[in-house]
Amino acid sequence: MQIQINTEKCKKDKICIIECPFNILRENSEGFPEIIPKAKDVCMRCGHCLAVCPSDALTFDGLAPENCEPALKEIAVDVPAMEALLKNRRSVRVYKNKPVEREKVAHLMDMLRWAPTAKNLQPVHWLLVDDRDKIHELAKMTVQWLDQNNAYPGIAAAWETGEDMILRRAPLIAIAHTATDALIPLVDCSIAVTSLELAATSYGIGSFWAGFFMMAASRHAPIAQYLNLPENHAVYAALALGYPKFKYHHIPERREAKVTWL
Ligand SMILES: Cc1cc2nc3c(=O)[nH]c(=O)nc-3n(C[C@H](O)[C@H](O)[C@H](O)COP(=O)(O)O)c2cc1C
Structure with missing residues (x-):
């Protein structure tokens, strides 16, 4: 340096x-x-x-x-705009039958390079899947894993009737992975996925955290094999994305902030 x-x-x-x-x-x-x-x-x-x-x-x-690109002279987003962004973000699980354009995905990936990472190590890798058959396969393997562990039987039952409660037939899955010996891998990948979730809304793209898939991917060997991640890498966070089929007309209530000052 x-x-x-x-x-x-x-x-x-x-x-x-x-x-x-x-x-x-x-x-x-x-x-x-x-x-x-x-x-x-x-x-x-x-x-x-x-x-x-x-x-x-x-x-x-x-x-x-x-x-270098010049930094803004003023803050980029004012308080009402930020509040609106945070309150109006919803977990979107029902999608239009429309792919997410790869150019938009590339732009989002580029923006995310500025997400904070522990010690600025920038360790996050993305594995993107927009092939419907592959997404179906990932959901199927996750259902199998849940089934093997007798967990959430309703999910396997729904799968049998053609309903995907794991990845919800989303047209795009973004998987954040990194080396297991990275400094704070779970936090870095979670920040990256949270940033993606918020950034995607600016393109009108909805998303939800694919929590069941994330858990299965780090515990169920067939999924790890299928993903073919680099040696020593693991999945730490994943997001399903697509264009929302429905609009939200109300903001659901949330618990009061639990805050104390020391
Ligand atoms: C770590 C994490 C895992 C999640 N896993 C799933 C999941 O597997 N499936 C799902 O439909 N939603 C999942 N969610 C979304 C939550 O259910 C959702 O954030 C919560 O119900 C609040 O709804 P909202 O995001 O619309 O405000 C997950 C969220 C987080 C943060």
């Missing part, structure tokens, strides 16, 4: 030094920021030093500020 300081632009305001989460930067004898040599390996490459510099003076590992 390296930083270059444009000494003509740098105002010596120390903002980059204060911002660095791991205190890797210090002032040099002339008052410009520099990396503490011993601390160099601690850098998690979050890029905050570059992002926070108001004078465009800091280049991070060859990435110059002029080559």
Whole structure:
């Protein structure tokens, strides 16, 4: 990891030094920021030093500020819009017979690169499935797993009548997987899937967490084999997605927030 300081632009305001989460930067004898040599390996490459510099003076590992997308001057979403987004998101389980366009999926995947991850390790991989037969197979194997464990007999009974209560005939499944020895894999994958769920709503795409499938995928060997994940990877979160067939006309009530202050 390296930083270059444009000494003509740098105002010596120390903002980059204060911002660095791991205190890797210090002032040099002339008052410009520099990396503490011993601390160099601690850098998690979050890029905050570059992002926070108001004078465009800091280049991070060859990435110059002029080559970065500018950050917004104002907050992106105001409070009413955010509240509306969070309250109006629903778990959508009934879909139009319409595929989710791969270009939209690619855009969503691209946006999700900015979701937070433990130590900025960005370990999340996505396995996407939009082939109906494969989705059917995944649901079927999940039902078999539940059946073998005598769990939720109603789900297997429904399957026998042609009803898929696992993946709900969704046209797209997004599976977040990562190495089992990643720092905090469940949290990283869950944040990624939560971000996907919210981001998808901006395209009018609904979704629900495929919880039964997630559990089966990490416990039922045939599913793991079918997914053919990289060595040492496991499924930590998964979302079923599609265009909602129905609109919601009301926001259902939820419990009061359980909050205390220490
Ligand atoms: C970890 C997790 C697992 C879930 N698993 C399933 C599931 O397997 N099937 C399903 O239909 N919904 C599943 N859900 C959706 C919840 O049932 C849903 O969020 C809850 O009923 C509240 O409804 P809402 O999301 O519309 O507000 C899951 C949600 C979470 C967070």
